[in-house]
Amino acid sequence: MISQQSWADARRLWDFQQMGHEVRPCSVAIGLGSHDLGVADTTAALYRDGMAPLIVFTGATSRTTRDRMPRGEAEHYRERALELGVPADAILVEPNARNTGENITFSRALLADQGVVVSSVLLVCKPYEERRAYATARKLWPDVEWVCASAPMSFAEYIASIGDERLVVDMLVGAQQRLMIYPDEGFMIRQEIPADVETAYRHLVAGGFTSRLVPTVAASDWKTETWHS
Structure with missing residues (x-):
């Protein structure tokens, strides 16, 4: 108990983890992989609302996801977003990151490789990790604007x-x-x-x-x- x-x-x-950012349209949305498929749901909803024209789902597996998401967190997120109506050509998959720092650095590299110009990022994560994700992103990719979002839940x-x-x-x-x-x-x-x-x-x-x-x-x-x- x-x-x-x-x-x-x-x-x-x-x-304290809630950043309280006002969600607005950004260059790209990055959905941080985890055990919580709700992050994919939230990212898909934000895409449908016109908050980003492109999604990056990032994440390999961890001890909490290897059984539930054997194909990798990012790939399971992509599949979920497709089920929710996001077109395949609006999703990039970064399948290798195993921590939040790698989520950011690997996603940044993927977007650069794809020639995507990024001035702002809608960072989508679990509700209890907004501040942690934001602090990491600001450190590793300081020259873009970061807007945090998560499922609007108590x-x-x-x-x-x-x-x-x-x-x-x-x-x-x-x-x-x-x-x-x-x-x-x-x-x-x-x-x-x-x-x-x-x-x-x-x-x-x-x-x-x-x-x-x-x-x-x-x-x-x-x-x-x-x-x-």
Whole structure:
């Protein structure tokens, strides 16, 4: 059972991950591969709404997707988008990326190879990873404008759609940890972490929601002053 305190802490992390960007038309939409086919649904809906003339789906497989998406996350996303009416010639597939940094760098290279001029990108991801994806994209491809989008769902609605509440909370904690430690590794831009978000993260780690933490970084190694600089 997940305690009421843990639910409150998880909702705080969920709220912090939401960038609140106003979605507008962009040069291309990049759908970040994951276990969640809802990202493909959202990307397809944005395409149909005229928010991007071209889609890149990016992603290989991971431990959470190798059984459910054996042909690779990007390919399963493409198949889903085709089912939803997106034409095949509006979709590019990047099948090799295995983390968010590779999603961005490999997609950028693919678009360059295809001669696509990009000034803005609609970055579509899971709702609880908007800020993480944005911070990574801004670091690795700083000369374009980034607009984040995800399924317009509440925390409770998203939990119900995935069907695994523990997995979602673990993923939230992992996304938050990366926001805290990856700027020092050069993987993301640095963002201010509000005190209540930091406290919520600490509570959840202490409560055992640790399966998605970077394993080489112990909870005791936190350096709050560098996170906020």
